[in-house]
Amino acid sequence: MPSRQDLANAIRALSMDAVQQAKSGHPGAPMGMADIAEVLWNDYFSHSPEHPDWFNRDRFILSNGHASILLYSLLHLTGYDLSIDDLKQFRQLDSFTPGHPEQGHTPGVDTTTGPLGQGLANAVGMAIAERTLAAQFNRPGYPVIDHFTYVFLGDGCLMEGISHEVCSLAGTLKLNKLIAFYDDNGISIDGEVKGWFTDDTPKRFESYGWHVIAEVDGHNPDAIINAINAAQESPFPSLICCQTIIGKGSPNKEGKESCHGAPLGSDEVHLAKLSIGWNEDAFDIPEDIYAKWDGKAAGKQRFQAWATLMKAYTDAYPQLAYELQRLSLGELPEHFPSQIDGFIYELQQSADPVSTRQASLNTLDRIGPLLPELVGGSADLAVSNLTLWKGAQAVTADMPEGNYLHYGVREFGMSAIMNGIALHGGFTPYGATFLVFMEYGRNAVRMASLMQQQSIFVYTHDSVALGEDGPTHQPIEQLTSLRNTPGLETWRPCDAVETAVSWKAALVRTDGPSALVLSRQSLPPQNRYPSQIKEIEKGAYILSDSETHPDLIILATGSEVSVAMEVKALLTGHNVRVVSMPSTSAFDRQDADYKEKVLPRAVTDRVAIEALHPDFWHKYVGLEGLVIGIDQFGKSGPGEKVMEHFGFNAGKIRERIQRHFSDRY
Secondary structure, three states: OOOHHHHHHHHHHHHHHHHHHHOOOOOHHHHHHHHHHHHHHHHHOOOOOOOOOOOOOOEEEEOOHHHHHHHHHHHHHHOOOOOHHHHHOOOOOOOOOOOOOOOOOOOOOOOOOOOOOHHHHHHHHHHHHHHHHHHHHOEOOEOOOOOOEEEEEEHHHHHOHHHHHHHHHHHHHOOOOEEEEEEEOOEEOOEEHHHOOOOOHHHHHHHHOOEEEEEEEOOOHHHHHHHHHHHHHOOOOEEEEEEOOOOOOOOOOOOOHHHOOOOOOHHHHHHHHHHHOOOOOOOOOOHHHHHHHOOHHHHHHHHHHHHHHHHHHHHHOHHHHHHHHHHHHOOOOOOHHHHHHHHHHHHOOOOOOEEHHHHHHHHHHHHHHHOOOEEEEEOOOHHHHOOOOOOOOEOOOOOOOOOEEEOOOOHHHHHHHHHHHHHHOOOEEEEEEEHHHHHHHHHHHHHHHHHOOOOEEEEEOOOHHHOOOOOOOOOOOHHHHHHOOOOOEEEOOOOHHHHHHHHHHHHHOOOOOEEEEOOOOEEOOOOOOHHHHHHHOOOOEEEEOOOOOOOEEEEEOOOHHHHHHHHHHHOOOOOEEEEEOOOHHHHHOOOHHHHHHHOOOOOOOEEEEOOOOOHHHHHHHOOOOEEEOOOOOOOOOOHHHHHHHOOOOHHHHHHHHHHHOOOOO
16 A cells, blocks of 8 residues: 555656656756645545536645646646646647646646746635635535635745735735645755745744744645644634755755756656655556545545535525526626627717726726626725726625725735636636836736736726826836737727727626726717727727728827827818727737728828827838827826827827828828
8 A cells, every 4th residue: 555655756756757858847846845745635635637627626826836747747646637648748849738837728727827926826816716706605504615725835936025915915804715835945046045035934924914834844744734734724824834855855956956947867866766765667657556646536526516515506596506607607697798788879978078997987887786706906096096886895804705805005916816816717807006007017917818817907097198196107118018918908998988898898808818098087088970889899990081082090099089089170181080999909800801991001191199109009000100109208297288298289290290291281
């Protein structure tokens, strides 16, 4: 009968073999955390290899994602659809075992990790989603949402600033079903961390309000079991500080940085196997060890028990069960598209100027009651971002059933937590800050795109027109960065109608994130025919056309659309078309005929107007076209004065057009 040590050594052997064959990878952490992983996955982790997407499964996050072969070994050994041949293809092109775990690519991987600290942040989001769903849907005798979120993390995760942001919030919210295992091995890439990381980590987490279990021997199964038992009983999130040896079992490299991010070498692999008593050839796992690891039977039993509970729950609470199933599948309510379309057409009848941030709030007030899946939030800017709609209720430690998170001044943490909420399923998260502070959360936005998660990032105060706060708060280059992110759908609407359409597009889209870029200042409504309203969703459309074939096309977004219309009015006697382009990526996806309809190739005199960085627009106006933007930092002053200073005035723009096109206009 294989011992626990034998089961853990299977992880060590596979990790050494895969990294050695790939000639690349990180064997140290998997070898050091193998004993913790063995106890967790064999004694506690509630999952089903045959149902990897089971909604009530425990979540497992490898925040130190460079240790990916640890996760792949666990998935293979417990019976997921990940073969030994897949492990042999570790880190190879198009394999199912890439260098860092990729959600949606490898069965059983709950999130993509690699940028240190973000897996931990995702886990906080998952724990929030679990607790809020449980508060909303569980009934006495029917704990249909009841699972833990487990995180493995290392020194690097805790050095990253995002760990402070999200762990502070997790403690405040008392996320008691979040359990983190700290791989306290004292080693990072550059060597012993005592030269640059001397935090008292237990006291740090105690100050956050976590339950801390310190000085746990990470190679002693009994100590690990006692720690997990205590963590599961705690009313607070738990940090289990596991003292481990990196590269455990390697005679010459254990405890050293040399085993962190490089193969051990064939000779050292041989010696390490002798050291741990592993007598098998590379990638060979004895059948009795496979049998002891196999999680299919237990997983099937867990899944069927939950399915039986769900059936009884459905009989007792049919409406709740229907709604939970809808949320878990990520489906919008049946009538939502027609309801928001009706609202959009109502808005077109309004003649009142409104900022697009206010238009966004008005939209949330209308759609919020229709969408219980919406979980909003703001990085301490709710009254400026205008995200706190009438029916919003704060999520707190005492009232977890709410639908709005006060993230505090934690832009990066907010963005990564949103991704965790989206990954968990059941909710569609949105979160807001100023556009310029998108920079703080930039990598989490990138990760949302990489994972194709439906996170909705709301960015207000979108240009120098915000005024007196000056250049530190006035975005210039941020919108270009968002637009250049693969898979991110970015919208910059010009009025209330386009804002509502932007929200609709973000909510209907389920294969990636969206960014809504909104103004602080009021903007006039634009006149449209019903056919034009339908075309807004295509990303660009003809807002105002010439009587005959156009000679000049003016493109604009957001607050500059109204300026473009004023410029057209000044260019009397010319055939001028104004195109509003709220989403360049949505327009780029349209077919060739529609693109030609909006931007006919024969019309080469083109102008783009946007009070942000100009270079992006040459893809639409060509190298000979004119782009009116801002390629320097802003200035402090009243918004209208700042815009005037930078030339965003119809008369000045007409003069620039005349000069650029040799007085043809």
